[in-house]
Amino acid sequence: MFLSHHFPRVNAGEIGHLVLLDLLLALRCSSGRKALYEPQCRRETVRVTATYWDERYAVSDMLCSGHPNVWVKELAGELPAGRMLDQAGGEGRNALWLAQQGWEATIVDFSQCALDRAMHCAGELSVGKRVHVHRADVRKYQPQSRDYDLVLIAYLHLPPAERQAAIARSADAVATGGRLLVIGHDRRNLEEGIGGPQDDDLLFTPKEVAEQLADLGFLIDQAQTRARLVDTDHGPRIAFDAVVLATQI
Numbered sequence: 564m565f566l567s568h569h570f571p572r573v574n575a576g577e578i579g580h581l582v583l584l585d586l587l588l589a590l591r592c593s594s595g596r597k598a599l600y601e602p603q604c605r606r607e608t609v610r611v612t613a614t615y616w617d618e619r620y621a622v623s624d625m626l627c628s629g630h631p632n633v634w635v636k637e638l639a640g641e642l643p644a645g646r647m648l649d650q651a652g653g654e655g656r657n658a659l660w661l662a663q664q665g666w667e668a669t670i671v672d673f674s675q676c677a678l679d680r681a682m683h684c685a686g687e688l689s690v691g692k693r694v695h696v697h698r699a700d701v702r703k704y705q706p707q708s709r710d711y712d713l714v715l716i717a718y719l720h721l722p723p724a725e726r727q728a729a730i731a732r733s734a735d736a737v738a739t740g741g742r743l744l745v746i747g748h749d750r751r752n753l754e755e756g757i758g759g760p761q762d763d764d765l766l767f768t769p770k771e772v773a774e775q776l777a778d779l780g781f782l783i784d785q786a787q788t789r790a791r792l793v794d795t796d797h798g799p800r801i802a803f804d805a806v807v808l809a810t811q812i
């Protein structure tokens with residue numbers, strides 16, 4: 564595992580409006596004031612429900628920015644366009660950008676609100692014909708075997724057994740020669756970085772994901788903890804991401 568030495572600067576939108584919302588709401592929760600959005604104070608019990616995510620999307624702005632995650636742009640941007648699956652793809656910032664690069668993109672998410680927004684933005688960005696959405700719970704969803712040139716899992720944070728099962732099913736959906744890209748808040752954020760769930764069980768390291776994928780027969784192209792500079796109201800902060808790119812051989 565290598566620690567990347569480059570620190571791309573991103574605006575707060577890059578870490579995701581969800582994380583900003585987390586910070587704001589966490590402040591309200593910890594200050595003892597009544598939270599604007601009550602479930603945030605009991606995050607571990609509600610985080611993984613579709614209703615919880617629907618409500619989070621409903622109170623956030625829809626930007627249709629077309630801006631992908633920085634690691635998706637760097638790593639998937641180099642790949643020849645093909646068919647891609649965005650597991651827990653949310654509003655589709657990554658899938659929509661890939662569709663703009665010529666990919667045929669399918670977004671799976673259990674939030675109908677997120678999927679509606681993704682399709683709305685696909686139309687705005689003139690890629691509606693190349694974007695498909697499917698409402699499903701990735702803890703159970705089994706995509707077609709060996710069907711995709713790229714499968715992406717970005718910022719999906721599940722307990723270890725569920726995460727490993729979702730990764731295994733996603734891995735099975737990668738065609739021979741295709742790539743699996745897993746990105747998430749690194750466990751290191753608990754002590755040193757910002758962003759993501761403040762729960763060790765829901766975080767992971769690149770090593771853990773790489774070991775699972777190697778066991779599944781993948782070639783590990785890279786497994787790194789990468790640092791991002793995030794502009795916050797309190798100045799620039801570092802967020803650590805676990806980033807794993809692997810090839811189905």
Ligand SMILES: C[S@@+](CC[C@H](N)C(=O)[O-])C[C@H]1O[C@@H](n2cnc3c(N)ncnc32)[C@H](O)[C@@H]1O
Nearest residue numbers: 616651652653672673674699700701702717718
């Ligand atoms: C932090 S957002 C990340 C969205 C997107 N991958 C991105 O990077 O912009 C997490 C997404 O995972 C979805 N999600 C969480 N658990 C899920 C599950 N079990 N099945 C399907 N979607 C899930 C949520 O609805 C939400 O859209």
